[in-house]
Amino acid sequence: MNKVRTRFAPSPTGYMHIGNLRTALFTYIIAKKNGGDFILRIEDTDQGRLVEGATDVIYETLRDCGLNWDEGPDIGGPVGPYVQSERMGMFKKYALDLVEKGEAYYCFCNKERLDEVRAIQEASGIMPMYDRHCRDLSKEEIEEKLNAGVPYIIRQRVPKDGTITFHDELYGDITVECSTLDDQVLIKTDGMPTYNFANVVDDHLMGITHVVRGNEYLSSSPKYNLLYNAFGWEVPKYIHVEHIMKDKQHKLSKRDGDASYQDLMEKGYLTEAVINYIALLGWAPKGEQEIFTMDELIEEFDINGLSKSPAIFDSAKLRAINGEYIRKLPLDEYAGYAMPYIKQAIKREDIDLMEIAELLQPRTELFTEIPEQIDFIDSLPEYDNALYCHKKMKTNEENSLTSLKEILPVLEAVEDWTKDNIHTALFELIAKLEVKNGIILWPLRVAASGKAFTPGGGIELCVILGKDDTIARIKKGIEKLS
């Protein structure tokens, strides 16, 4: 049995769409699961879309994600070149070979005639298709036009009737009528191959055994098969994967700023979490485990778990997975990611940032949200007295005022401002007053932060803010409530 070889063949657009990344992931996993090779081929023949530095985006993203290729433009390999623009010269002879076999033919129709034919077809409501005007030209006619230098293209000679069946590993056998298939162009007027033709030839020449690609190619697969058959080449295994959608109707799109790997990185997601999440989008593991390392994914992956319908991208789920990854991080590593965001919100210098990081870690789902979580530390925000009212704590503005007044002298009396000492002092107060913890601690939190939700409780806030600031904020609270 041949060694498994898969390929990822992106166009360098300067942008790594999340759907493409997922295709790359599955492609990589299928190769590795079978002990095979993962090949990177850059399809850069669309001059119109060429973007400076775009290939680097592909390299960086793939490397970040751990999708390391065994052969590719930068590292070479036995079946290079791996950049499609450098392969352009080699296709014509394969097309000529097909002409020789009667599987393809010269077509001398010019653009004008083609447009005309199409216009008529559209007007009469039939599917636009080449009318096969040049399909049966005699040898002499062809000779003559060739000698006269008439521009030509080469078209595939699709059978006029009968059916063609191809097999997809996920969808099974799919059969279509040959009569619905166009005599597609293989070689263009400029002598260059069309995408579909180049793809078939490249995949064969590179020994690709499993073609993993987006579902949009499902419809053109019959033509691919016809081509493989015409050459007498072995057809690779096809695995068509469904799209990732924004909602039921719309694909994830560039303009919404949430469709690329880079977008997600900017939003504060971890690479591992993104990979883990997109693996789960449109693929279901056998067991109940959901968090996977790359090695585990390779181990667990099974084509049968792939979904045949589009999946909607759910950022809430991604957040949750991201949070899980963040919580598992060792504190120093967490701090490495979080510190820039912490520093963004905290400018005062009497704060122990590491302590903040520790408090923040179990409460972080997105690094980018850190600043707003801790913006109360530098300066107490304006807040509404309504915050003092908490039904479960049974607090209201009145008893909060009383509590703050009780708290003030107690905290002022704390000499050594440590968590333990503050804790002891406050709980002695709670015992003395014979009230529930929340009666004292909820007002304290609100007065200290001006927020209902904070990293850490009232006591932690006291420690972070320091004695002077804490006292000042309590006084402010008393003032507001009076």
Added chain:
RNA sequence: GGCCCGUUGGUCAAGGGGUUAAGACGACGCCCUUUCACGGCGUAAUCAUGGGUUCAAUUCCCGUACGGGUCACCA
């Protein structure tokens, strides 16, 4: 429009002729906790629809609706 593919809770989805139709996220409730979060425990679903086939269909077949894809000398 022709052709191809699909349709299980708000989302990702398991399952696949007889089941209490998994699990996760989200939501809600409770417990734990000095609040939030974390953690723990719960609650919520006539499997798009109409016909068959069958003792029995969410699972098989056909139609309908809805959604997606594709119909270039673009990749």
